[in-house]
Amino acid sequence: MIEQVENDIKNLVHQIDYSNVTRLFDALSGGKRLRAKLVLKIAASSENSVRLAAIIELIHAASLLHDDVIDEASVRRGVPSVNATEDSKTAVMLGDVLYSKAFSELVHFESAIASCIAHSVTSLSVGEMMDVAMASHFNSDADAYLNMLYLKTATLMEAAATAAALLAQKDATAYGVYGKNLGLSFQIIDDILDIVSDEATLGKPAMNDFVEGKCTLPYIYLYDALNRRDKERLKDCHARELAPGEGAWIRARMEEHHSIEKAYALARKLSDEAITSVKDDRELVAVIETMMKRRY
Amino acid sequence: MIEQVENDIKNLVHQIDYSNVTRLFDALSGGKRLRAKLVLKIAASSENSVRLAAIIELIHAASLLHDDVIDEASVRRGVPSVNATEDSKTAVMLGDVLYSKAFSELVHFESAIASCIAHSVTSLSVGEMMDVAMASHFNSDADAYLNMLYLKTATLMEAAATAAALLAQKDATAYGVYGKNLGLSFQIIDDILDIVSDEATLGKPAMNDFVEGKCTLPYIYLYDALNRRDKERLKDCHARELAPGEGAWIRARMEEHHSIEKAYALARKLSDEAITSVKDDRELVAVIETMMKRRY
Numbered sequence: 128m129i130e131q132v133e134n135d136i137k138n139l140v141h142q143i144d145y146s147n148v149t150r151l152f153d154a155l156s157g158g159k160r161l162r163a164k165l166v167l168k169i170a171a172s173s174e175n176s177v178r179l180a181a182i183i184e185l186i187h188a189a190s191l192l193h194d195d196v197i198d199e200a201s202v203r204r205g206v207p208s209v210n211a212t213e214d215s216k217t218a219v220m221l222g223d224v225l226y227s228k229a230f231s232e233l234v235h236f237e238s239a240i241a242s243c244i245a246h247s248v249t250s251l252s253v254g255e256m257m258d259v260a261m262a263s264h265f266n267s268d269a270d271a272y273l274n275m276l277y278l279k280t281a282t283l284m285e286a287a288a289t290a291a292a293l294l295a296q297k298d299a300t301a302y303g304v305y306g307k308n309l310g311l312s313f314q315i316i317d318d319i320l321d322i323v324s325d326e327a328t329l330g331k332p333a334m335n336d337f338v339e340g341k342c343t344l345p346y347i348y349l350y351d352a353l354n355r356r357d358k359e360r361l362k363d364c365h366a367r368e369l370a371p372g373e374g375a376w377i378r379a380r381m382e383e384h385h386s387i388e389k390a391y392a393l394a395r396k397l398s399d400e401a402i403t404s405v406k407d408d409r410e411l412v413a414v415i416e417t418m419m420k421r422r423y
Numbered sequence: 424m425i426e427q428v429e430n431d432i433k434n435l436v437h438q439i440d441y442s443n444v445t446r447l448f449d450a451l452s453g454g455k456r457l458r459a460k461l462v463l464k465i466a467a468s469s470e471n472s473v474r475l476a477a478i479i480e481l482i483h484a485a486s487l488l489h490d491d492v493i494d495e496a497s498v499r500r501g502v503p504s505v506n507a508t509e510d511s512k513t514a515v516m517l518g519d520v521l522y523s524k525a526f527s528e529l530v531h532f533e534s535a536i537a538s539c540i541a542h543s544v545t546s547l548s549v550g551e552m553m554d555v556a557m558a559s560h561f562n563s564d565a566d567a568y569l570n571m572l573y574l575k576t577a578t579l580m581e582a583a584a585t586a587a588a589l590l591a592q593k594d595a596t597a598y599g600v601y602g603k604n605l606g607l608s609f610q611i612i613d614d615i616l617d618i619v620s621d622e623a624t625l626g627k628p629a630m631n632d633f634v635e636g637k638c639t640l641p642y643i644y645l646y647d648a649l650n651r652r653d654k655e656r657l658k659d660c661h662a663r664e665l666a667p668g669e670g671a672w673i674r675a676r677m678e679e680h681h682s683i684e685k686a687y688a689l690a691r692k693l694s695d696e697a698i699t700s701v702k703d704d705r706e707l708v709a710v711i712e713t714m715m716k717r718r719y
Contacts, residue, residue, distance in 0.1 A: 145549045147556060193519060197512040216493040219515055220552045223489060226519075227544035230526045234537035241530035241537075248523035253441045256516045260443060 128172055132163045135181035143228055151213070151221050155188060156204035162187055162287045165309070168410050169291035169302055176294055178232065183244065183287050185229040190251055190283070192222035197255060198339070205330060240290045247286035254279025262340030265365045267350045272342070273311070281310025301404045305411060308401035313418055315394040318343035319387055320422070322378070328422065334374055340366035344390040345381055352384035394419065424468055428459045431477035439524055447509070447517050451484060452500035458483055458583045461605070464706050465587035465598055472590055474528065479540065479583050481525040486547055486579070488518035493551060494635070501626060536586045543582035550575025558636030561661045563646045568638070569607070577606025597700045601707060604697035609714055611690040614639035615683055616718070618674070624718065630670050636662035640686040641677055648680035690715065 140152045163180035170176035194200070195208040196215045202208060209218040226248070233241045257275040266272060288306025292299040321329065321336045322345055329335070336343050342350075342365065350361055357380065364373050381387055398415045405411045436448045459476035466472035490496070491504040492511045498504060506514040522544070529537045553571040562568060584602025588595040617625065617632045618641055625631070632639050638646075638661065646657055653676065660669050677683055694711045701707045 143545060143549060145552065147552055148549065193515055196515055215511065216555065217552075219489055219492055220548060220555070223522075223548035224545060224552065226522065227541060227548055230529075231538065231541040231545055233526075234530060234534055234541050238530055242527065245523060245527040245530050249439060249520060249527055252516060252519035252523050253439060253444065256441065256443055256513075256520065259512065259516070 128167050128177070129160055129163060131177045132160065132167070132180045132184065133157065135177050136184055139181055139185060139228055139232060140225075143224060145224075148221065148224055151209060151217070152188075152225070154206075154212070155209070156206050157184075158187075158204050160184060161313075162284060165284065165287050165306065165414070166291040168408075168414065169288055169297065170295040173294075175236070176291065179236065179240070179290060179294060180287075182229045182232050183283065183290075185225045186244070186248060187283060189222040189225035189229065190248075190255075192218045192225070194255065196222075197259060202330065236290075237293070240293050243286045243289050243293075247282040250278045250282040251280075254282070258341070261342070262366065265350075265362045266342045267347055269344065269347045269351075272344060272347055276311060276314050277307065280314040281307045284310035284313075304404040305401045305408075305415075308397040308404070309415055309418065312394040312397045312401070312415065315344055315390055315397075316419065316421065319345060319390055319394075322381070323387060324422070334369060334377070337365065337377075338368060344393065345386040346377075348389045349377070349381050349384055349386040352386065353380065424463050424473070425456055425459060427473045428456065428463070428476045428480065429453065431473050432480055435477055435481065435524055435528060436521075439520060441520075444517065444520055447505060447513070448484075448521070450502075450508070451505070452502050453480075454483075454500050456480060457609075458580060461580065461583050461602065461710070462587040464704075464710065465584055465593065466591040469590075471532070472587065475532065475536070475586055475590060476583075478525045478528050479579065479586075481521045482540070482544060483579060485518040485521035485525065486544075486551075488514045488521070490551065492518075493555060498626065532586075533589070536589050539582045539585050539589075543578040546574045546578040547576075550578070554637070557638070558662070561646075561658045562638045563643055565640065565643045565647075568640060568643055572607060572610050573603065576610040577603045580606035580609075600700040601697045601711075604693040604700070605711055605714065608690040608693045608697070608711065611640055611686055611693075612715065612717065615641060615686055615690075618677070619683060620718070630665060630673070633661065633673075634664060640689065641682040642673075644685045645673070645677050645680055645682040648682065649676065 140149060143149075162183045166176055166180040166183060170179070191203060192209055195203055196210045196218045199210070200208055201211040209221060230245065233244055254275055254277070258279050261272070261275060285303050285307035288309075289299045289303040292302035318336060321343070322334055324333060326332050332338070337346060346361070350358055353361060361377065361380075364377065369377075398419055401415055402412050436445060439445075458479045462472055462476040462479060466475070487499060488505055491499055492506045492514045495506070496504055497507040504514070505517060526541065529540055550571055550573070554575050557568070557571060581599050581603035584605075585595045585599040588598035614632060617639070618630055620629060622628050628634070633642060642657070646654055649657060657673065657676075660673065665673075694715055697711055698708050
């Protein structure tokens with residue numbers, strides 16, 4: 128059924144009727160289509176669920192295009208980003224085209240569905256602004272970090288699950304919780320992998336988040352546990368290239384203070400809540416367990 | 424009634440509930456609110472028409488934020504642009520927030536209204552891509568230029584007029600023609616003023632469009648009228664700083680070949696069609712006549 132979504136995405140992009148858009152879009156990597164699969168697993172198979180999944184993937188693609196401009200990222204899903212192969216303005220314009228095409232299609236859905244998806248896009252844009260603002264200093268506030276993570280990463284998954292449940296006349300609140308917690312857990316695991324994986328697995332240097340100024344959960348937990356002198360030492364390493372000894376020092380302190388385990392425990396707790404929320408849905412339990420076990 | 428729109432815009436931005444957004448938005452110049460006024464003149468005064476006008480102004484503001492990033496413009500409506508005072512990524516993010524907030528509100532309108540506004544945003548984004556693509560070479564195709572102008576500048580006015588007419592249960596097609604032609608005429612006059620006005624009036628050097636690679640209608644008409652040698656001379660001047668003698672030469676040739684008059688005649692023809700389309704609406708006739716007479 129994911130093939131139907133791929134076809135629908137192609138059709139929607141083709142409807143835009145501008146060869147430059149088709150060419151640029153075709154060169155993008157589609158990624159795991161996690162949000163589309165989520166919609167298809169929750170909603171019964173129908174023309175509407177396929178279209179909803181396609182719309183959400185267009186929104187996700189648009190947000191990634193703009194993210195890469197904002198983060199000046201040169202690689203996305205293993206291929207060079209549009210801002211790298213073309214330029215930033217092309218990535219901005221292509222993102223705008225995809226966003227607006229998605230919204231054009233969204234208005235044909237019932238108001239509750241359209242509203243929850245549209246609202247999540249505002250949240251993710253605000254979350255992106257918060258992410259950038261937070262990277263300008265060493266943020267040690269776990270709640271502020273998790274709120275940003277929710278807005279930036281989890282709201283679209285929450286909206287996808289909620290909208291799919293509305294479409295299938297299932298319990299929208301319960302599935303919304305699942306989507307939200309899946310999104311949060313996914314990102315926390317991502318943040319952990321950035322620290323514990325090697326460059327070959329990540330496709331970028333390890334601890335890149337911290338170098339870019341992003342103080343993810345393990346760093347926040349570590350900061351909390353350190354004595355005053357080591358707190359200063361950690362802060363001093365923030366948002367700059369790390370010497371090999373510094374990276375090793377941070378990882379050793381994280382091991383000592385179980386910072387990774389604490390972050391993992393939160394992801395586990397959120398996943399358990401997600402599972403409880405949709406307890407009868409074995410497929411969704413499998414999705415979250417696979418996600419929790421991933422190593423890249 | 425435009426004050427109600429201003430208040431509604433403020434409320435919508437306030438609902439986004441992020442201080443950085445409010446601060447950045449408050450620093451923007453609201454501009455002439457031409458689209459909001461158009462909605463209010465066509466639709467009867469109501470909560471819905473005020474909200475529709477506010478939504479369209481948010482979309483317009485978002486599109487200008489992204490335009491300025493794409494064109495690397497440092498001034499907008501007489502004040503420094505957000506990409507100049509902050510940076511490009513802030514302008515991209517703020518634009519995304521405003522676009523998505525506008526769409527979130529749009530879904531509460533009936534599907535035909537929401538659809539025509541959303542669709543126009545896709546058109547304007549595609550138009551922006553075409554504008555950039557066209558500036559990379561000397562475009563002498565008037566139809567291609569006018570199609571780009573329609574998409575980039577006129578579709579949102581067309582959609583504003585159509586949506587307002589739908590809201591007021593007036594003839595949507597007739598008002599749509601008015602909006603489209605108003606938008607096209609507006610831009611053609613803008614293109615003429617860029618050539619015939621002085622720097623003090625424009626707030627930027629005269630003939631800046633051509634320097635930036637934009638081959639507007641008077642240049643296309645001039646190219647068409649020139650002999651082969653002068654065609655080459657004109658093309659040679661394209662998309663670079665002009666020596667004073669070169670600017671004077673282009674203007675003299677335009678005078679000789681009535682290029683400005685031809686462009687003005689097209690704006691007049693489009694305006695007349697707009698007037699015919701809404702023949703009973705004296706206020707809308709006044710809007711287009713004022714626009715045609717403007718000198719800045």
